[in-house]
Amino acid sequence: MGSQPHSSVAHRGYPRYTTAVEHPAAPSRFRLSYDVLPFTYDLHLEPDLAAGTFRGHVRIGVRAGRPIQALTLHAAELTIESARVLLAHAVLEASVETSPHDETVTLATAEPIPAGEAVCELAFRGRMNPHLRGLYAVRADGRAYAFTQCEAADARRVFPCFDEPAHKARFRLSVTVGDGDAALSNAPIAREERNDGRRTVHFAETPPLSTYLFALAVGPLEATAPRRVGRTPVRMWHVPGKGHLAAFGLEAGVESLVRLERYFGLPYPYAKLDLVAVPDFEAGAMENAGAVFFRETL
Numbered sequence: 001m002g003s004q005p006h007s008s009v010a011h012r013g014y015p016r017y018t019t020a021v022e023h024p025a026a027p028s029r030f031r032l033s034y035d036v037l038p039f040t041y042d043l044h045l046e047p048d049l050a051a052g053t054f055r056g057h058v059r060i061g062v063r064a065g066r067p068i069q070a071l072t073l074h075a076a077e078l079t080i081e082s083a084r085v086l087l088a089h090a091v092l093e094a095s096v097e098t099s100p101h102d103e104t105v106t107l108a109t110a111e112p113i114p115a116g117e118a119v120c121e122l123a124f125r126g127r128m129n130p131h132l133r134g135l136y137a138v139r140a141d142g143r144a145y146a147f148t149q150c151e152a153a154d155a156r157r158v159f160p161c162f163d164e165p166a167h168k169a170r171f172r173l174s175v176t177v178g179d180g181d182a183a184l185s186n187a188p189i190a191r192e193e194r195n196d197g198r199r200t201v202h203f204a205e206t207p208p209l210s211t212y213l214f215a216l217a218v219g220p221l222e223a224t225a226p227r228r229v230g231r232t233p234v235r236m237w238h239v240p241g242k243g244h245l246a247a248f249g250l251e252a253g254v255e256s257l258v259r260l261e262r263y264f265g266l267p268y269p270y271a272k273l274d275l276v277a278v279p280d281f282e283a284g285a286m287e288n289a290g291a292v293f294f295r296e297t298l
Contacts, residue, residue, distance in 0.1 A: 029102060031164065036064050036071055038162045038169040039208075045135075045159070046176040047128070047218055049144035052137045055125040058159050059086075061169075062120055067112040071120065074156035074163035076103040077134070078126045083107050086119040103156055122160050132282035134158050135216065140239050140279040145219030147278050147293065151286055155211035168208040175216065176200045182221040184237065186214065186290040188271050204271065206289065215288035217276055224250055229257045232268045237276040242296070249275055253292075 040061035047054040062071070071085070075098070085092040085107065094107035107120065128137040128146060134157025138145040148158060156163040177183045179199050187204040194200075217237070224246050226233035234254050236246040253275045261267055270290035277296045285294035 032072060032074070032104075032162055032167070035066055035068060036062050038062050038167055041159075041161065041169055041171045041173075043159055043171065044174045044176070045216065047135065047146045049137070049146055049178070049181070049219065052128045053125065054128060054135060054146070055123075056159055057123050058121070058161075060120040060122075060161070061117065063117050064113055064115050067114050069112050070106050070108040071113065072104050072106045073120070073160055074103055074153075075105045075124070075160040076100070076154075076156045077129065078124045078157070078160065080105055080160065081123040081125060083120070083122045085109055085113055086121055087114070088117075103153075105160060124160060126157070129154075129157055132280065138219075138278070138280045141241065143220050143239065145217070145221070145239075145279070147218075147276075147281070148214065148216045148288075149282055149286060149293070150214050150288075151212040151283075153212065155214050158214070158216075161211050163211045165210040165212060168210055170208055171206045171214065172203070173216070174200055174202045175218065177218050181219050182223075182237075183216070183218050184221070184274055184276070184291060185216050186270070186288060207269065209289050213287070213289040215286075215291040215293065217278075217291070217293070221276075223274075227254050229254055229261070229273075230267065232257065232271075232273055234273045235275065237274055238296075239277070239279055242277070246277070249277065 038060050042059040045054055045056040080096045083094040083096050085094055092109040094109050097106045128135055133149050133154040135146055135148050138147060153163050155161050173185050175183050176198055179197050183201045185203045187206045189201055190204045191202045192199055221237050222240055224236045226235045236250040238246050257268060272290055274291040276291060276293045278293050279296055281295045284298055
Protein backbone atom coordinates (compact mmCIF):
# COMPACT_ATOMS: atom_id res chain seq x y z
CA MET A 1 0.00 0.00 0.00
CA GLY A 2 1.19 3.50 -0.71
CA SER A 3 1.35 6.25 1.85
CA GLN A 4 1.62 9.98 2.15
CA PRO A 5 2.62 12.24 5.06
CA HIS A 6 -0.47 13.67 6.70
CA SER A 7 1.14 15.85 9.36
CA SER A 8 1.87 19.53 8.92
CA VAL A 9 5.09 19.06 10.90
CA ALA A 10 8.32 18.03 9.17
CA HIS A 11 9.39 14.63 10.50
CA ARG A 12 12.18 12.24 9.54
CA GLY A 13 12.88 13.89 6.24
CA TYR A 14 9.28 14.37 5.12
CA PRO A 15 8.60 17.86 3.76
CA ARG A 16 6.30 20.19 5.64
CA TYR A 17 2.81 19.22 4.45
CA THR A 18 0.47 22.17 4.04
CA THR A 19 -2.34 23.22 1.74
CA ALA A 20 0.01 25.61 -0.04
CA VAL A 21 1.98 24.20 -2.96
CA GLU A 22 5.60 25.26 -3.09
CA HIS A 23 7.41 25.71 -6.39
CA PRO A 24 10.01 23.05 -7.24
CA ALA A 25 13.59 24.25 -6.92
CA ALA A 26 14.02 24.05 -10.70
CA PRO A 27 11.70 23.38 -13.68
CA SER A 28 11.38 19.73 -14.64
CA ARG A 29 9.86 18.07 -17.70
CA PHE A 30 8.48 15.45 -15.31
CA ARG A 31 6.52 17.94 -13.22
CA LEU A 32 3.62 20.20 -14.15
CA SER A 33 3.89 23.96 -13.89
CA TYR A 34 2.81 25.44 -10.58
CA ASP A 35 1.46 28.50 -12.37
CA VAL A 36 -1.91 26.71 -12.64
CA LEU A 37 -3.47 24.71 -9.79
CA PRO A 38 -6.74 22.72 -9.78
CA PHE A 39 -9.36 23.05 -7.07
CA THR A 40 -12.38 21.07 -8.40
CA TYR A 41 -13.14 18.22 -10.82
CA ASP A 42 -16.67 17.84 -12.19
CA LEU A 43 -16.24 14.45 -13.82
CA HIS A 44 -18.66 12.21 -15.71
CA LEU A 45 -17.65 8.71 -16.80
CA GLU A 46 -19.56 6.19 -18.91
CA PRO A 47 -17.88 2.76 -18.93
CA ASP A 48 -19.01 0.12 -21.44
CA LEU A 49 -18.28 -3.12 -19.60
CA ALA A 50 -19.05 -5.34 -22.60
CA ALA A 51 -16.77 -3.45 -24.99
CA GLY A 52 -14.04 -2.65 -22.47
CA THR A 53 -14.16 1.05 -23.35
CA PHE A 54 -15.22 4.26 -21.66
CA ARG A 55 -15.88 7.87 -22.48
CA GLY A 56 -16.09 10.90 -20.27
CA HIS A 57 -16.30 14.62 -19.79
CA VAL A 58 -14.49 16.70 -17.17
CA ARG A 59 -14.64 20.33 -16.08
CA ILE A 60 -11.58 21.23 -14.00
CA GLY A 61 -11.71 24.40 -11.95
CA VAL A 62 -8.23 25.96 -11.94
CA ARG A 63 -6.52 29.07 -10.60
CA ALA A 64 -3.81 30.67 -12.71
CA GLY A 65 -1.19 32.69 -10.87
CA ARG A 66 -0.34 34.73 -13.97
CA PRO A 67 -1.65 35.12 -17.54
CA ILE A 68 -0.77 32.06 -19.61
CA GLN A 69 -1.04 31.15 -23.30
CA ALA A 70 -1.04 27.36 -22.81
CA LEU A 71 -1.92 24.93 -20.05
CA THR A 72 -0.44 21.46 -19.60
CA LEU A 73 -1.99 18.60 -17.64
CA HIS A 74 -1.65 14.83 -17.56
CA ALA A 75 -3.40 12.36 -19.86
CA ALA A 76 -2.21 8.92 -20.93
CA GLU A 77 -3.80 6.48 -23.39
CA LEU A 78 -6.78 8.82 -23.79
CA THR A 79 -8.18 10.37 -26.94
CA ILE A 80 -9.11 14.01 -26.34
CA GLU A 81 -12.20 14.73 -28.46
CA SER A 82 -12.61 18.43 -27.60
CA ALA A 83 -11.18 21.04 -25.25
CA ARG A 84 -11.93 24.61 -24.29
CA VAL A 85 -11.32 27.06 -21.48
CA LEU A 86 -14.30 28.79 -19.84
CA LEU A 87 -13.75 32.24 -18.39
CA ALA A 88 -16.21 34.44 -16.54
CA HIS A 89 -17.18 36.33 -19.72
CA ALA A 90 -15.71 34.28 -22.58
CA VAL A 91 -15.19 30.80 -23.97
CA LEU A 92 -11.76 30.09 -25.46
CA GLU A 93 -11.54 27.19 -27.89
CA ALA A 94 -8.31 25.27 -27.35
CA SER A 95 -6.06 23.32 -29.66
CA VAL A 96 -4.69 20.10 -28.16
CA GLU A 97 -1.11 18.89 -28.39
CA THR A 98 -0.42 15.44 -26.95
CA SER A 99 2.91 14.15 -25.68
CA PRO A 100 2.61 10.38 -25.17
CA HIS A 101 6.20 10.15 -23.93
CA ASP A 102 5.52 12.67 -21.15
CA GLU A 103 1.89 11.51 -20.67
CA THR A 104 0.63 15.08 -21.01
CA VAL A 105 -1.71 17.18 -23.12
CA THR A 106 -1.25 20.90 -23.67
CA LEU A 107 -4.22 23.19 -24.33
CA ALA A 108 -3.32 26.31 -26.31
CA THR A 109 -5.70 29.23 -26.77
CA ALA A 110 -5.63 32.06 -29.29
CA GLU A 111 -5.62 34.67 -26.53
CA PRO A 112 -4.04 34.44 -23.09
CA ILE A 113 -5.85 32.90 -20.17
CA PRO A 114 -5.84 35.66 -17.53
CA ALA A 115 -4.71 35.24 -13.96
CA GLY A 116 -7.48 34.05 -11.65
CA GLU A 117 -10.08 31.29 -11.91
CA ALA A 118 -11.07 29.44 -15.07
CA VAL A 119 -12.57 26.09 -16.07
CA CYS A 120 -10.84 23.62 -18.39
CA GLU A 121 -13.45 21.50 -20.15
CA LEU A 122 -12.43 18.32 -21.98
CA ALA A 123 -14.30 15.44 -23.61
CA PHE A 124 -12.34 12.20 -23.94
CA ARG A 125 -12.51 8.45 -24.50
CA GLY A 126 -10.30 5.46 -23.81
CA ARG A 127 -9.99 1.72 -23.49
CA MET A 128 -9.98 -0.05 -20.17
CA ASN A 129 -6.38 -0.76 -19.31
CA PRO A 130 -5.28 -4.42 -19.64
CA HIS A 131 -2.50 -4.01 -17.06
CA LEU A 132 -4.58 -3.56 -13.87
CA ARG A 133 -3.93 0.19 -13.79
CA GLY A 134 -6.09 3.20 -14.46
CA LEU A 135 -9.63 2.01 -15.21
CA TYR A 136 -9.41 -1.69 -16.05
CA ALA A 137 -11.77 -4.52 -16.94
CA VAL A 138 -12.30 -7.67 -14.88
CA ARG A 139 -14.32 -10.78 -15.61
CA ALA A 140 -15.37 -13.14 -12.81
CA ASP A 141 -17.80 -16.03 -13.17
CA GLY A 142 -18.89 -14.72 -16.57
CA ARG A 143 -19.71 -11.24 -15.25
CA ALA A 144 -18.00 -8.00 -16.30
CA TYR A 145 -16.66 -5.34 -13.95
CA ALA A 146 -14.50 -2.22 -14.03
CA PHE A 147 -12.19 -1.10 -11.22
CA THR A 148 -9.62 1.65 -10.77
CA GLN A 149 -6.06 1.57 -9.51
CA CYS A 150 -4.65 5.09 -9.67
CA GLU A 151 -1.58 4.90 -7.45
CA ALA A 152 1.06 5.99 -8.15
CA ALA A 153 0.34 8.04 -11.29
CA ASP A 154 -2.44 6.32 -13.23
CA ALA A 155 -5.43 8.59 -12.66
CA ARG A 156 -4.23 10.16 -15.93
CA ARG A 157 -5.34 6.95 -17.65
CA VAL A 158 -8.90 7.50 -16.42
CA PHE A 159 -9.38 11.22 -17.08
CA PRO A 160 -7.24 14.27 -17.90
CA CYS A 161 -5.99 15.69 -14.60
CA PHE A 162 -3.18 17.25 -12.60
CA ASP A 163 -1.81 13.87 -11.56
CA GLU A 164 0.62 14.85 -8.82
CA PRO A 165 -0.10 14.26 -5.10
CA ALA A 166 0.30 17.93 -4.10
CA HIS A 167 -2.38 19.04 -6.58
CA LYS A 168 -5.39 18.29 -4.39
CA ALA A 169 -8.93 19.12 -5.46
CA ARG A 170 -12.53 18.30 -4.61
CA PHE A 171 -14.22 15.69 -6.83
CA ARG A 172 -17.83 15.73 -7.97
CA LEU A 173 -18.30 12.48 -9.88
CA SER A 174 -21.19 11.02 -11.84
CA VAL A 175 -21.13 7.72 -13.69
CA THR A 176 -23.60 6.16 -16.13
CA VAL A 177 -23.94 2.39 -15.77
CA GLY A 178 -26.27 -0.45 -16.69
CA ASP A 179 -29.42 -0.51 -14.59
CA GLY A 180 -28.37 -3.79 -12.95
CA ASP A 181 -24.85 -2.67 -12.08
CA ALA A 182 -23.67 -1.17 -8.82
CA ALA A 183 -21.39 1.87 -8.80
CA LEU A 184 -19.32 3.02 -5.86
CA SER A 185 -16.66 5.68 -5.40
CA ASN A 186 -14.97 7.75 -2.71
CA ALA A 187 -18.13 9.53 -1.56
CA PRO A 188 -21.69 8.33 -0.84
CA ILE A 189 -24.34 8.39 -3.55
CA ALA A 190 -26.21 11.70 -3.55
CA ARG A 191 -28.89 10.87 -6.15
CA GLU A 192 -29.66 8.66 -9.15
CA GLU A 193 -31.43 9.10 -12.50
CA ARG A 194 -32.80 6.32 -14.71
CA ASN A 195 -33.28 6.49 -18.48
CA ASP A 196 -33.80 3.69 -21.05
CA GLY A 197 -32.23 0.89 -19.01
CA ARG A 198 -29.27 3.01 -17.90
CA ARG A 199 -28.68 4.67 -14.56
CA THR A 200 -26.63 7.80 -13.84
CA VAL A 201 -25.26 7.83 -10.31
CA HIS A 202 -24.24 11.17 -8.80
CA PHE A 203 -21.84 11.03 -5.87
CA ALA A 204 -21.49 13.65 -3.14
CA GLU A 205 -18.55 16.03 -3.28
CA THR A 206 -15.32 14.77 -1.71
CA PRO A 207 -12.91 16.67 0.52
CA PRO A 208 -9.72 17.79 -1.28
CA LEU A 209 -7.99 14.62 -2.54
CA SER A 210 -4.87 13.70 -4.43
CA THR A 211 -5.74 12.10 -7.76
CA TYR A 212 -4.11 8.79 -6.80
CA LEU A 213 -6.82 8.31 -4.14
CA PHE A 214 -9.63 8.45 -6.74
CA ALA A 215 -11.72 5.25 -6.78
CA LEU A 216 -14.46 3.77 -8.94
CA ALA A 217 -15.96 0.28 -9.07
CA VAL A 218 -18.75 -0.71 -11.47
CA GLY A 219 -20.49 -4.04 -12.00
CA PRO A 220 -22.91 -6.53 -10.41
CA LEU A 221 -21.35 -6.16 -6.96
CA GLU A 222 -23.16 -6.96 -3.73
CA ALA A 223 -22.72 -5.42 -0.29
CA THR A 224 -23.22 -6.49 3.28
CA ALA A 225 -25.53 -4.55 5.53
CA PRO A 226 -23.64 -1.57 6.97
CA ARG A 227 -22.13 -1.54 10.43
CA ARG A 228 -21.45 1.81 12.07
CA VAL A 229 -18.39 3.17 13.81
CA GLY A 230 -19.79 6.35 15.29
CA ARG A 231 -21.46 8.03 12.31
CA THR A 232 -19.42 6.13 9.71
CA PRO A 233 -21.17 3.27 7.86
CA VAL A 234 -18.80 0.41 7.00
CA ARG A 235 -19.70 -2.13 4.30
CA MET A 236 -17.98 -5.03 2.59
CA TRP A 237 -18.48 -5.30 -1.19
CA HIS A 238 -17.97 -8.54 -3.10
CA VAL A 239 -18.92 -10.39 -6.27
CA PRO A 240 -22.11 -12.50 -6.20
CA GLY A 241 -21.83 -15.83 -4.43
CA LYS A 242 -19.11 -14.79 -1.97
CA GLY A 243 -21.17 -13.07 0.69
CA HIS A 244 -20.45 -15.92 3.11
CA LEU A 245 -16.77 -14.92 3.03
CA ALA A 246 -17.37 -11.27 3.97
CA ALA A 247 -18.05 -11.47 7.72
CA PHE A 248 -14.46 -11.63 8.92
CA GLY A 249 -13.29 -8.79 6.68
CA LEU A 250 -16.16 -6.60 7.83
CA GLU A 251 -15.46 -7.37 11.48
CA ALA A 252 -11.74 -6.64 11.03
CA GLY A 253 -12.49 -3.37 9.25
CA VAL A 254 -14.87 -2.18 11.96
CA GLU A 255 -12.54 -3.12 14.82
CA SER A 256 -9.54 -1.55 13.05
CA LEU A 257 -11.40 1.72 12.51
CA VAL A 258 -12.42 1.84 16.20
CA ARG A 259 -8.81 1.38 17.27
CA LEU A 260 -7.38 3.85 14.73
CA GLU A 261 -9.77 6.60 15.80
CA ARG A 262 -8.83 5.99 19.42
CA TYR A 263 -5.09 5.84 18.68
CA PHE A 264 -4.97 9.06 16.66
CA GLY A 265 -7.59 10.90 18.69
CA LEU A 266 -9.27 11.91 15.42
CA PRO A 267 -12.55 10.89 13.80
CA TYR A 268 -12.47 9.13 10.44
CA PRO A 269 -12.45 11.98 7.87
CA TYR A 270 -14.76 10.56 5.19
CA ALA A 271 -18.52 10.04 5.03
CA LYS A 272 -18.36 6.24 4.66
CA LEU A 273 -15.95 3.32 4.43
CA ASP A 274 -16.45 0.72 1.71
CA LEU A 275 -14.18 -2.33 1.77
CA VAL A 276 -14.09 -3.80 -1.73
CA ALA A 277 -12.88 -7.34 -2.47
CA VAL A 278 -11.61 -7.17 -6.08
CA PRO A 279 -11.25 -10.41 -8.09
CA ASP A 280 -8.22 -9.18 -10.06
CA PHE A 281 -6.01 -6.58 -8.38
CA GLU A 282 -2.35 -5.77 -8.92
CA ALA A 283 -1.52 -4.49 -5.43
CA GLY A 284 -2.25 -6.18 -2.13
CA ALA A 285 -4.56 -3.32 -1.24
CA MET A 286 -5.09 0.36 -1.97
CA GLU A 287 -6.17 2.97 0.57
CA ASN A 288 -8.51 4.95 -1.69
CA ALA A 289 -10.30 7.62 0.32
CA GLY A 290 -13.60 6.16 1.53
CA ALA A 291 -13.25 2.99 -0.57
CA VAL A 292 -10.39 0.63 0.24
CA PHE A 293 -9.78 -1.92 -2.55
CA PHE A 294 -7.94 -5.22 -1.95
CA ARG A 295 -7.42 -8.65 -3.44
CA GLU A 296 -10.11 -11.19 -2.65
CA THR A 297 -7.45 -13.49 -1.24
CA LEU A 298 -6.57 -10.86 1.40
